[in-house]
Amino acid sequence: MSKINILTAINRALADAMEDDDQVLVLGEDVGDAEEGGVVGVTRGLSTRFGDERVRTTPISEQAIIGAAIGASLVGFRPVAEIMLMNFTTVAMDMIVNHAAKLRFMSGGQTHVPIVIRTMTGTGFSSGGQHCDYLEAWFAHTAGLRVVTPSSPADAYGLMRSCIEDDDPCLFIENLPTYWLEGPEAERNHRVKIGSASVLAEGSDVTIVAYARMVQEAQPAVAKLAQDGISAELLDLRSIAPWDRATVLASAAKTRRVLIVHEAVTPFGVGAEISSVIHEELFGDLHAPVKRLGGAFCPVPFSRPLEVGFAPQASDIEAAVRALLDHKRQH
Amino acid sequence: MTNRPVPDAATQLGIYRRMTLIKQNDERSRRVIRTGKLVMPYYSPRGQEVIPSALSASLTASDYICTIYRGTHDMLAKGVPLRDLWAELAGRVTGTCKGKGGPMHITHPESGVMVTTGIVGSSMPIANGLAWASQLRRDKRVTVAYFGDGATNIGAFHESLNLASVWKLPVIFVCQNNLFSEHTTFEKCTAVARIADRAAAYAMPGERVDGNDVFDMYAAGAEAVQRAREGGGPTLIEAMTFRFHGHVFGDADGYIDKAQKAAAIAADPVPRFRARLIETGVATEAQLSEMEATIEADLDDAIAYALGSAFPDLAELSRDVFAPELAA
Numbered sequence: 001m002s003k004i005n006i007l008t009a010i011n012r013a014l015a016d017a018m019e020d021d022d023q024v025l026v027l028g029e030d031v032g033d034a035e036e037g038g039v040v041g042v043t044r045g046l047s048t049r050f051g052d053e054r055v056r057t058t059p060i061s062e063q064a065i066i067g068a069a070i071g072a073s074l075v076g077f078r079p080v081a082e083i084m085l086m087n088f089t090t091v092a093m094d095m096i097v098n099h100a101a102k103l104r105f106m107s108g109g110q111t112h113v114p115i116v117i118r119t120m121t122g123t124g125f126s127s128g129g130q131h132c133d134y135l136e137a138w139f140a141h142t143a144g145l146r147v148v149t150p151s152s153p154a155d156a157y158g159l160m161r162s163c164i165e166d167d168d169p170c171l172f173i174e175n176l177p178t179y180w181l182e183g184p185e186a187e188r189n190h191r192v193k194i195g196s197a198s199v200l201a202e203g204s205d206v207t208i209v210a211y212a213r214m215v216q217e218a219q220p221a222v223a224k225l226a227q228d229g230i231s232a233e234l235l236d237l238r239s240i241a242p243w244d245r246a247t248v249l250a251s252a253a254k255t256r257r258v259l260i261v262h263e264a265v266t267p268f269g270v271g272a273e274i275s276s277v278i279h280e281e282l283f284g285d286l287h288a289p290v291k292r293l294g295g296a297f298c299p300v301p302f303s304r305p306l307e308v309g310f311a312p313q314a315s316d317i318e319a320a321v322r323a324l325l326d327h328k329r330q331h
Numbered sequence: 332m333t334n335r336p337v338p339d340a341a342t343q344l345g346i347y348r349r350m351t352l353i354k355q356n357d358e359r360s361r362r363v364i365r366t367g368k369l370v371m372p373y374y375s376p377r378g379q380e381v382i383p384s385a386l387s388a389s390l391t392a393s394d395y396i397c398t399i400y401r402g403t404h405d406m407l408a409k410g411v412p413l414r415d416l417w418a419e420l421a422g423r424v425t426g427t428c429k430g431k432g433g434p435m436h437i438t439h440p441e442s443g444v445m446v447t448t449g450i451v452g453s454s455m456p457i458a459n460g461l462a463w464a465s466q467l468r469r470d471k472r473v474t475v476a477y478f479g480d481g482a483t484n485i486g487a488f489h490e491s492l493n494l495a496s497v498w499k500l501p502v503i504f505v506c507q508n509n510l511f512s513e514h515t516t517f518e519k520c521t522a523v524a525r526i527a528d529r530a531a532a533y534a535m536p537g538e539r540v541d542g543n544d545v546f547d548m549y550a551a552g553a554e555a556v557q558r559a560r561e562g563g564g565p566t567l568i569e570a571m572t573f574r575f576h577g578h579v580f581g582d583a584d585g586y587i588d589k590a591q592k593a594a595a596i597a598a599d600p601v602p603r604f605r606a607r608l609i610e611t612g613v614a615t616e617a618q619l620s621e622m623e624a625t626i627e628a629d630l631d632d633a634i635a636y637a638l639g640s641a642f643p644d645l646a647e648l649s650r651d652v653f654a655p656e657l658a659a
Contacts, residue, residue: 053467054467061490061494063491064493066456067455067459067487067490067491068494070457071446071458071459071474072467073460074446074460074461077467094453095453098448098450099450106428106436107438108429108432108651111438111440111446168653168654
């Protein structure tokens with residue numbers, strides 16, 4: 001099987017979707033080839049291949065971008081709108097939260113908004129406080145939105161195709177530092193069901209639930225723990241809203257210890273929701289309270305040591321797992 | 332300007348029918364709310380009847396509009412049926428949106444009412460998307476975004492007009508300048524004297540018209556619609572008008588100058604146009620009275636239908652959040 005990186009996988013998913021369905025459109029800042037197909041090149045080649053009518057470079061106008069996507073989707077198009085960085089969704093929140101998420105419900109099902117909002121984020125490039133936040137919990141907290149975040153090329157391809165084919169608004173979160181991570185290339189008919197997690201490593205002592213770049217941080221931790229005879233099960237959540245309760249609960253019921261890892265700050269986060277559900281469903285069966293690891297509760301800092309210290313690392317994950325196992329010994 | 336489009340007699344009569352429908356519907360809404368049979372936030376469009384009534388004469392059912400919370404006049408002028416509208420106002424399952432949207436979110440794609448928003452300024456970005464769809468399909472449809480003067484001071488106005496002009500979209504931005512942003516006067520919160528002047532910043536045609544004058548409003552609307560249909564791009568129309576009532580039903584409107592309000596009501600565009608139709612022989616008093624009586628009967632029917640309809644089932648809380656196959 002040939003190898004491909006995440007960036008190219010997303011690019012191919014967009015191209016294949018545009019080829020398969022002429023209602024698929026792409027819009028956003030710098031997305032056209034005259035602008036080099038996006039600031040990191042995710043949309044490179046699309047405007048040349050499918051034309052400037054369907055692939056439209058926009059002004060720096062996030063509300064107008066999402067508004068245009070919503071309007072076109074109401075009458076049958078399937079626009080994929082790029083909001084260059086996740087922090088820039090803040091200036092389009094009205095369009096995303098008050099409109100894209102709610103029009104199906106408020107219209108009593110007469111209209112719906114099949115759009116995909118692509119956005120990238122993630123610490124690691126020294127971009128400071130306004131260019132790399134993980135804000136997924138805000139969107140997952142809004143009824144009517146789907147939120148996905150792949151961590152491998154095949155999942156990126158399959159989730160993008162699924163999001164474009166989905167009849168509701170999907171937020172597709174791309175991680176900047178792992179765009180060039182390679183993995184097997186997916187077949188053209190590959191789809192990842194929205195709301196399905198994947199089990200990356202099977203284990204019996206502890207479950208690690210991670211997503212996006214945290215999956216890459218968790219993998220060396222799992223290997224290190226294995227050297228000490230600790231068997232960790234690693235789940236890649238892939239989809240945050242909805243999240244795969246069945247897979248997470250089944251794993252938690254088996255290992256009875258769960259660590260949730262995300263780059264977003266911990267308070268009121270995705271980890272809190274998952275932890276709460278695990279406790280509601282499996283309280284008496286757990287060997288230890290569910291533990292969360294997230295970014296420090298501060299704006300993302302600039303200085304390199306601070307930025308590295310901000311987000312969970314493999315060593316933090318390993319230590320957190322050992323603490324979970326120690327907890328049992330206290331009883 | 333010379334040689335501007337003039338509505339013929341039948342068109343004038345159609346415009347009057349929409350105007351009096353809006354006026355009568357408003358009067359009835361206020362009465363029914365007072366009885367307590369209807370509990371809803373109500374943003375009266377009374378005084379602003381001419382704008383959508385005259386513009387709709389140049390639109391077809393397949394053209395799109397996006398309107399706002401003060402939008403009953405825009406919806407009725409575009410053709411939303413009274414029964415569906417009133418059932419929605421009453422929160423009934425027979426309403427346009429099964430009672431799930433309410434007065435601020437009336438949606439009726441059959442008559443082209445694609446979005447009604449409760450957020451100031453938000454009709455415009457979505458209108459652009461509908462217009463983009465028409466441009467891609469070359470279906471000659473036109474999209475109208477209605478909004479008030481207050482909405483021209485929010486960022487969405489700037490982003491939307493700029494994008495519409497850059498993309499030459501078949502969209503018409505209709506600012507209904509009723510001189511109040513909620514409770515605050517136009518002069519106090521708007522840097523320019525004429526909103527139409529802002530069109531220059533987007534290299535699009537902009538025109539201020541007397542939005543209470545049927546002939547002016549019709550001409551401006553017809554020209555803008557023709558421009559959009561022929562691929563000439565967007566237009567900004569600033570239609571001057573006046574809101575006869577407070578921002579929302581129950582608001583005592585102490586912030587509106589009494590003399591200014593009295594003058595506006597004295598110049599009520601609905602009876603004024605009615606008198607003109609009779610004077611110019613377009614219609615007789617008897618014809619118009621009959622039209623109005625029919626509308627009263629339609630309102631009786633719509634209200635009885637609405638109040639006699641069932642409320643939505645609680646199961647609706649989990650429907651229409653996502654596509655049906657995933658709703659369970």
